[in-house]
Amino acid sequence: MIGKLDPEALGLVLSRTGASDDDVLVGPRYGEDAAALRVGDETLVVSSDPLSLARKRLGSLAVDVACNDVAACGANPRWLTNVVFLPDDDPETLDAVTGQIDAAAESLGVSVVGGHAEYAPDLSRPTVSMTCMGLADEFVPTGGVNPGDRLVLTKGAGIEGTAILATDFRDELGEVADEHVESAEHFFDEISVVPDANVLREYATAMHDPTEGGVVSGLLEMASAAGLRLAVDRDAVPVRESTRRLCDAMGVDPLSIFGSGALLAAVPEDRVEAALAALHEAGIDAADVGRAVDADQSALAIDGEELREPPRDDLYALWE
Template sequence: MIGKLDPDDLARVLDRTGARDDSVEMGPQYGEDAAAVRLDDGSVLVVNSDPLSLAKERLGTLAVHVACNDVAACGADPRWLTNVVFLPDDDPETLDALTTQMDEEARESGVAIVGGHSEYTPALERPMVSMTAMGLADEYVPTGGARPGDRVLLTKGVGIEGTAVLATDFRDELDLSADLLARAESFFGEISVLPESRVLRESATAMHDPTEGGLLNGMVEMAIASGVRLEIDRSAVPVREETAEICAAMGVDPLRIFGSGALLATVPPETSADALAALDAEGIRASEIGVVADVDGADEAGVDIDGELVRDAIRDDLYDLWE
């Protein structure tokens, strides 16, 4: 089985967090993108680790951005990376492609790769990269900070990462125009959410990087972590033409495929218009897709999308295509 641990297994992991340290402001918690440690100078060190193994053509590109995005979604500027590379065999071409992609994307993002580890692991069927990103923030922005009355914002659109992966890893299975596939592949250039995070962190009560399980899973994680209900109008969720056509051809839901490239945020109602205008001024498309509602108990928290309440973790639709 591919994917994250189920909630019960994850709960066992989260119960075992090692020695207590009073400088830790955010430790391991469901739905949170990264950890936060308050430093002696008052700044916050934000740290995230993420593995990738399935997007074979742009594995190095995605590895950098997925790790950095989680740090950015917490209000920090990513500054340092470490990478762990596992290769199934002695394959110089794959190693060169991976390391070149990681170097290029890190430089483009202004992030230094400061260490890591590489080895051959014959038990693996495909290469795997695990990145740890670190950055500094004035204040940590959590996933679990959404408050009743807040407006729910989404930048760019759903399934940006998933669309690009489908257009490359499954190119031979798609009977679509070369032009559309080329446009979809270009979505790899939009995976970073650093620009929008720098705008939204000034007013956001919560931010989240929807990755595995897509936007829907990201919203579930935000709602459960915040103890609220996100009331979402599906028709307000932006789905690009390339995403819609490729997902229809592959039989997957745009809201349930890898969502890196979009930033999910909640903002107070009085700042929503200003936040959208500030994003537009930076050339970043964004939409208000719903509101945050209060609940009577934790078992009512979740995502109400067009009247259907979703509370359970979403398994990414792309996994069935790889298995």
């Protein structure tokens, strides 16, 4: 089985926190993108993420995903450590993965400051685990959503998942026009949400980077972290035409596949127009997709259908 732990198993992991420390401002919590640590007068934001799929862009995706989590908390990604596991002695793969890490980090102005690399023959594919650190003037949590906040999504649903379909599953896309497949391949160049977060952190009460499980899981994690019900209009969620074509061909839901490349934010209703205008000014597409509602139990309602448990990412069935 591939993918995240179920909520019960994850709860066990999150409950094991070691020694208490008053300088831990935000520690392990369901739905939160990163930890926040008091270091002197500053807040250090730290996040770790593994990646083993999407082989052709493994190194660059690992950098973007880790940096996205830190940026989504209002921090500026600054330092990275990486752990690289290789299933065998393959110099070409090692060169490709580390070269991608180097180029992606340089493009974001982030320094790789350490890590580890080794061979792990029991693995079926190369794996990278990346830790990103950055400093924030003000930490923006996933769970900061307030009743009445509007929900903003940048760029669109399923950006990373669409790029994976266009590369890992290109031979299975049938009658999808080449122009849509070729367009989707370039979605890998849009995975970073650092620019999106730099704009939205001035307006948002909460931000979250939807990854595995896509926009649906990302919204559910925000709902759970805040203890609120989020109501979303599916038709309001931006989905690119190439995403629709590829997802239809493979029988997957654009809102339930890997969502890196988009940023979710909760914005007070009286500031949402200004936030959307600022994103537009920065050349970033965005839409108001719903609102937060006070409720006794956290949930996500999409067009009236209520969800309480995150779905499994639709792409996992294609790899099995």
